Amino acid sequence: MNFSKLRNKMMAGAIALVFASIGTQAWAKDSSKPIVIPTHNWSSQVVMAYVIGGIFESMGNNVEYKPADSQAVYEAIRLGDITISHEVWQSTFGKSFYNAMAKGGVIDAGTHAAPTLEEMGVPQYVIDDNLCPGLPNWEALKNCKDVFSTADSGGKGRWLEGPQSWHGDLMPVRVKALGLEDDYVVKFAGGADAIWAELASAKKEGCGIITFNWTPNFTDAEGFVFIKFPGYTDGCRVVDGGDGACGSPNGWLKKAANYKFPKTHPAAYTAFSKLSFTTAQIGQMAALVDVDKMSHQDAAKKWLADNKDVWMPFTQ
Amino acid sequence: MNNISRHLQLTQFAALLVVFFILCFAIDPSENNILWRLPAFLAAVPEMLNSSVEYAMFEWMPIQTYNPEIEDYEDSALLIEVTRSISRAVLFGIELIREILVGGQKTIVAFTSWDFVSENEWAVWPALPWTVVAGVAIILGYALSGRWLAILVGCATTYIAVFGQWEPAMETLSFVLVAAPASVLLGVFLAILAFKFRVFESALMPLLNVAQTMPHFSYLVPVTVFFGVGDHAGAIATIIFATPPMIRLTLLGLKGVSPEVLEAGMMNGCNKLQLMFKVLIPTARHDILVGVNQVIMQCLAMAVIASFIGAKGLGFNLLLALNQLRIGQALELGICIVLIAVVLDKLSLGWANKQIDYFADLSFSQRNKYPLMMAAILVLGVLLASIGSLIFKNEINYFYLIPHNQGITTENFWQSGVDWMVENWYASLQAFNKGLIINLLVPMKNAYLSMPVAATFVLVMGIGYIVGGLRSALVVGGLLLFIASTEWWDRALITAYMATFGVLVSVVIGTVTGSLCAQNSFATRAILLLCDTFQTFPSFIYLIPVIMLFGVTDTSVLIAVVIYATIPAIRYTVEGLSNVPQSLQDAGTMSGVSRIQRWLQIEMPLAFPHIMLGINQTVVFALFMVIIGAMIGTDDLGQLILKSLSDKHGIGNGLMLGLCVAFIGLAVDQILRTWAHQRKQALGLA
Amino acid sequence: MTNETSNTSDTAHTDNDRPVIKCDSVFKIFGENTTELMQQANGRIDVEAFKQAGCIFGVNNASFEVHKDEMLIVMGLSGSGKSTLLRCISKLTDTTAGNIYIDGEDLLAMNPKQLIELRRNKMGMVFQSFALLPHKTVLENIAFPLQVKGTNTKDSMQRAMKMVELVDLGGRENYFPRQLSGGQQQRVGIARSLAVEPDIWFLDEPFSALDPLIRKEMQDEFLRLQEMLHKTILFVTHDFDEALRLADRIAIMKDGVIEQCDTPANIVLHPVTEYVAKFTNDVPREKVLTCGNVMEDIATASDLSELKVSRDAIIETVAEAILSEEKPVAVVDENNEAVGSLHASHVIHVLFSKDQPGTSQDLLRAGK
Structure with missing residues (x-):
């Protein structure tokens, strides 16, 4: 079996899984294996990682955070070592993202509202x-x-x-x-x-x-x-x-996920694909750390507590 | 005779330079001129390398594994299953240590399942109060080496806890506690093999040379492909980086064991295993301990880079702090890294020098004094933590765990220091910066770039020939040919230009500082301690203030290079000078030389071969830092290596670029080492 | 008289039934193509042919025996092959040809396991550079051979402690080798080699690295130990005085060949080659020879003095008395029976004649 065949198979599998997950989400239960969220070296991304982690946890999922280089992360998502990426900036990471997608194993999980x-x-x-x-x-x-x-x-x-x-x-x-x-x-x-x-x-x-x-x-x-x-x-x-x-x-800010994510955690994947933040919300998250000098975890906790009306709908 | 040969060498050098300049002027700089730039014969290699690695990882020996999560069979390959099993084993070790220190549930998961942990909320391993870990470490320090080490350990652990870095520090510690012993064991094991089998040694040596000169960034992508992302990947990258010096030093030690000791072991009736582990290795322990020290240094020096591929802890937090330009915070984190390195180093030394009293007639409690004390500390610490939870109620329990960045901090002090520096120095430094760039750096860079490839070959191989004969010339030429056949020759020239400049400045500063400090035993110890500190202190921290002062320019990169590369120059100068035989010093004094004369005519010439080895190290350090300088902004090989993290052919590009850097280092190494060896023999020091 | 002395040594040998160490035409040949040449030679070694092929003879056709409680000293300058010979017998190096028997057992045919057993129980060795393990204390070093053997810690430490006392290092058992002087380190080396109570004791230039005064002290120490322990000893040295002082017999080696193997007195009095004679010339003979070695026939002296000297007395100790007598003195054996006579002039001749061996022998004969 050559490489492109494997890739095609993975892609096909991924697409099939997306549809399957839409169909099955009503009754399928999320795996208890942790969803691995990457943390990069800028504030808004790290706070958002903890925010998304908090959302997943509120849905009963296990979450794990792993530091990773923001460019190398897509290869890691592709291979399943990391489950999602929640800040794919068009011009900065677009290339890495599409490279990984072309190899197979990464799926596009929607776009944030923030222009x-x-x-x-x-x-x-x-x-x-x-x-x-x-x-x-x-x-x-x-x-x-x-x-x-x-x-x-x-x-x-x-x-x-x-x-x-x-x-x-x-x-x-x-x-x-x-x-x-x-x-x-x-x-x-x-x-x-x-x-x-x-x-x-x-x-x-x-x-x-x-x-x-x-x-x-x-x-x-x-x-x-x-x-x-x-x-x-x-x-x-x-x-x-x-x-x-x-x-x-005007660019997009996308979310990416490993192709197995919809199948293993259908509910979490649905929430993740619905999840969308605006410029103001992302700015708030970053400001809690950069301006108020809170720790990233505390900032995420505070944001989650203050903005229940924003994120609760994603989980339903 | 000596005089003639020296004259001969000088004439040879002069002739070489003449030929070099003639070639520089005569060769026409056009793209198609093969004497100007070689065609990129190896341009296709990165991609080939890439696809072969990917073939090996994902397609070779396909096997089907059942994935219960998606209820289907998956295609997988043998190799990836093997490397992932290694990953899991390493990760288990790290998590076990980590969870003993700061709690968690992964170890429980390893024996049950995530479902079990999700359903049973009690199934979480609680963290040890920091007082317990600190107390146990202090007792360990006391048991292994006495009061002073206990005090040092106490200060270090208290600093880490009080400054609110406990959790990241324990995370870093847990991965170091796996990576360092693994490097040591692997190093000793490979060194034994090399010692036993000559063939293995000759195969291993070139690999070690390359591994020790290859920049860290270039094998990050291969490591993530083979082993994934996470603490284990960080640990594995660290092991790859830390093992070569361990192998080298162990082998050196084993070879240095006197044949009579070996014979004594045989005559005492040792079998082969006893001979190796009871006679050879303990006798070689001095070198092996130097190796262990190096391993610990390298492990902590990798703490930041390992966080690029998923290692949690101080390194990652440091990057995060730097990105927010919180230099004070980064500095505190950096000090934690240095403290962990120092403590581990001293503890391992103390352990290796431990003595046993066989005749002491001790009671049970005396014999188990330290374990009992540790148990008492555990009880006390837990008690204190529960009292703490009553005192502090809803606040932070300072007796249990001080959360990250919630301790006291000196951040503002450092921050204002940096601000003050920028405010007061910026203007005057700007003039210096501009002058340096316009008058020196830009012309130098252009000069390097305007060298025809043929002239470079003639110059470098010529130096190789004059210093080490035909063999050296061929080795150096071969290394150069590899670089010239890639498509990155110009970038390699820029790397070479920055490294040259960095090395020149470092060597001048290093030898002068080293010479001054070697005059006085207190200054010697102080400077060596400073060298140790700077070697583990993450260089990323001073990149930011340097950028603030000098901007994204070559000056910034070179300042970072000089700070880092001066370390070995100083260290080897001090060592070289303090090893000059006393009798020669006395002879000089009796001949009535002045202090300066003694330094110039006796000490320096004798110490010079050793200093040359320091310069050799300086070259390697400078190259590493030039590559890390890509984080500031360069247009050399380092920029591409950093870029390879996101490239399609990341593995191939990263490795090939890494080899280019390694080969620059090895070419210089070949010449300097040969020269130093000859000088040593001539001086009767070898 | 030559016959007489060799007779005494012969009878000494026959007293003990079997030699403890027996070397039979032992060769140790270095060189790249030694193995090939050995196959071609088919057992018969043509020294010249080997030398022409670039081989070097470490040991060239050495044959001798060492008997129980005997001390054979192998003496030679550096490069003479003495250490190589010792290493052949301790099997630290492989022997090229010949046979070596330890207590009648073929050493060269032993498998590694047997060899380890032999070394653990029967052999002890002392090294020139002490060869102590730097990471172990005095006590641990001495206990090392016992621990290697598998003796439990308590017993081996107790035994080692006894050895510490034996070599007079009490109170220093927890020192590390680096904290000891050279002489003290060699005491540790000696104690270690004796820890397993071996029958055979190899000493490879044990005192060469020590200062002259310490060396003398260690030699005395060594004689004291041998007095107590009665080991079969093979001792290598480049110091002829040391050899004379300690040996029962001396084997003098040059270029791998044993030039002469005999008692100290015979070597001094009757060196068989010029090479050996060079060593003997400067020897203070009064310190080596006994009255029995130089006495004349009892018959030749008609008028004996009242003074009687023992046959085994070293001349140095009785010379003054003999020289003060005008008449020859009687030399008596252990039963106080006169076995020979010594005249002052004869003593002077023997001791101070610096002539070549031949002439000194002639002189002796002339004295008859």
Whole structure:
């Protein structure tokens, strides 16, 4: 048996199981084996992990939390070492997610209500202090490369992009397509922490900075303004045959699960697929930790206690 | 004669440089010029590697297993079933220790089922109060090594508990308590095999070389594919990383046992097993204990990286704290890691040096003094915890378990320290940063990138030839050829540029600091303690303040590299200098040399071969840190290794990239080691 | 007289029925193609042919016997093959050819199990570098052979404690080897080798690593122990004085060949090769020879002095008395019967003549 056959079989099995679970959920009982929820290294994700864990526990399920790298987690879900992932960001993890799905073993478990945006932007004070007049319109960038220049940018302005594994060469291509390549360079950060550290020190110094960021995120609280690039249209990106001179679309925040999950825990899977949080709710979760300095577990407990009306419907 | 050969070497080097520069200017930098860049012969290998691993894991020897959960047969493969059984065994060990320390139900599940646990709410193993664990550890420290160790253990456990890191610390401890003994046993076992069978040794050595120079990140994906995600995967990755030095040191120790001791064992009528376990291994214990120390250090150094693939505990919390830029909290976590390392190291040493009194005529209570004391501590601790539950009612029971991040904290102090640093230093450092990047780093990087591949080969193989003859030249050339045949040559050059810069600065700082500290026994001990601390202190913690000061630039990466890579340079300098024979020092003094002259003309030349081995280690450390520097943001091999965590061909890419880094390290290692060996022989030190 | 001395040693041998150690044409040959050559040689070893093929002879055709309670000292310079010979007999190294019998049993035919039994019960060995186990205390080191044998902890520790007392280390039983001086460490080595009460005692340069004063002290200690214990001893040393001091018989080795194997007195008086003679030249003969060794025929002396000396008396101890007599003194055996005579001038000749062996022998004859 070759690999693709196995994959097809797994996929077919997964689809069949989804239907089966819809049909059988009324009477099937969830397995008592724990549902394994991954925790990554950012607050909203960890709090949401405990929130979802709390929801599952309220339904009588056993839950286990496992730390995992946010990129490597999809392979783990595929192989069944982790059951679900509840924050699949389109632009950051979309590739890893689809890679794992193509190999078989991972299923798409629906999308959160929160509309997401993953885009280059500047902190609020850059706008407030009018460091670059005309922002957030992207054309304003043409005249203020000096505001955004750094030690190693060779006199040009710098875009601090996330790790290359997130969107490949999307931003360098965009810089070029917008005719900004003489004024701006793209620097790939090693991870989210590097971006936050740069944002923190730039804020202290009050200097200009352009970074990749997303919403909902904890930076929403302090204010972060996304740059308005030419609107996204289908096919505007280079991979889709366009010239790349366009901004990011409104993205999705998905949930993923191992293909056996619907069969082993039909009730929990149904709740998980119904589960959907809004930007405000995710922001609340993150703020409990980032602003109120609560521990992640306590934050989750508090959120669950305060928002019964939000999550109870998922379980029914 | 010596003079002539030295002159000859210098001339050879000069000639080599001339040829190198001529080649650099003569070779046309065009994509199709094979002298400029080799075609990527090995471009297809990662994918092949990937599919063969996947074939082996998921398709080779298919078996059908019945899964009662989905009431159907599943296709599985032999290998994955085997590796998953290993995973389960390791996980069971970790969970058993963990649940003894902080409670839980997995061990009960292992003997019953999840259904049983769900239905019976009492079926949860309660956590031991922290006072009991701390008390038992203190008694253990006292029993093994006396008062000072007991005090150290007491301080460490109290710190961990009071600062609210008890649970993550015990989680980390439980995985270290499995990984470290496993590494030690595996290391000793493999070393015995290598000692007994020459063939095995010669097969093992290259593997060890690669394993010790391969960056940790590159085998994380293979480990998750083989063993899954979780504490066991973290432990297995740690074992892979910690075993090679154990093997090496054990083998060194076994080979160092004098033949007469072996003969004495035989004449005393030992059979083969007795000879190995009662004579050889105990006699080699000094080196083996150094190995155990290394294993413990490596295990805790892996605590953070292991959390990438599911290890719970301090490492994961540390990453989380860093992501929130809570540097103070991360620092407290880092100190916990160092404390656990120190305590485990001292306890293992004390245990190995334990002495038995055969003639003491003791009563039962005297003979079982320590177990009885531990039992008393258990009763007392539980009592205290129940009293605590009355006192603190609905609050945290400080006598039972202080929840994570609910203890006292010095976070604000550190946080304001970092803030102060950024506020006061940022502006002046900016100028330095800019100057360094524009005047040094960028030109250096460009120079590396503008080397034609042919010129690089000539230079590196030439150095290999001058230092170690044809054999070295071929070995180095072979390693280089591998890298040049991948599609990552340019990235390897960038890695090499950062490593070179890091090594140069580290060596200068390290040898100077080491030399200064070696002058005084107190300073020597202090600096070695500092080296130990920094070796286990998670480097991730200082990445963040460094980024805040220097931004996402090569400067930040290089500062992190220098902090880490200076450790071996200092350590070996101190060791090398303190091993210079006293008679030579005296001879120098009697010849009337000044302090500086003595250092330059007697101590340094004699210590130099040993320092070279330190530089060798510096290279390996620098390479590791350059790769970890990808977490800051680099465009070298490390960036791709980090990326391989999410790649389609993650296994193949990760391993191949890891090999590229390892081979850079091994090429340098080959040259430095050969050179140091020759010098040692020439000086009569070998 | 030569005949007489060799006769005495012969009779000593025949007193004990069977040799404890018997070596019969023992060869130890090093070299890559030794095994092949041995197969071709088919039992007959042509030394020259082997040497031409690049083989080195560690032991070359050694044959001798050691009898009960006898101390044979193998003496030779480094590289002479003495330690190799010892290791052949203790089977620490494999013998290339020849036969070795321990108490009449064929050592080379023993299987590993028998060998271990033999070592656990019959053999003890002391090493030049002490070879103590660094992680064990004095007591544990001495108890080690017993524990290996399977003796229970209590008994082996008690026995070891007795051995500690025997070698005068009482009070230091819980020290580690590194905390002891060289002499003390070797006492531990000796105690360990005696712990199982072996019949055969091998000593491989036991005192070579010690300072001269300590060495002397240890030799005395060793003689004291041998007085008490009466072991069959094979002792290897490169120190000729030590050999003379301790040995019943000495085997002098050079390049793997036993040049001469005889009593100390015979070696001093009648070295058979020049190599042996080189050692004997500087020997203080008065310390080695007994009156019996150098006495003249009783018949040649007509007028004897009143003084009588014992045949076994070392000359050094009686020289002053003899030299003060003008007439020859009578040498008597244990029954106080005169068996020979010694004249002062003869004593002087024997002791101080630095001539070659031949001439000194001539002198002796001339004295007759």
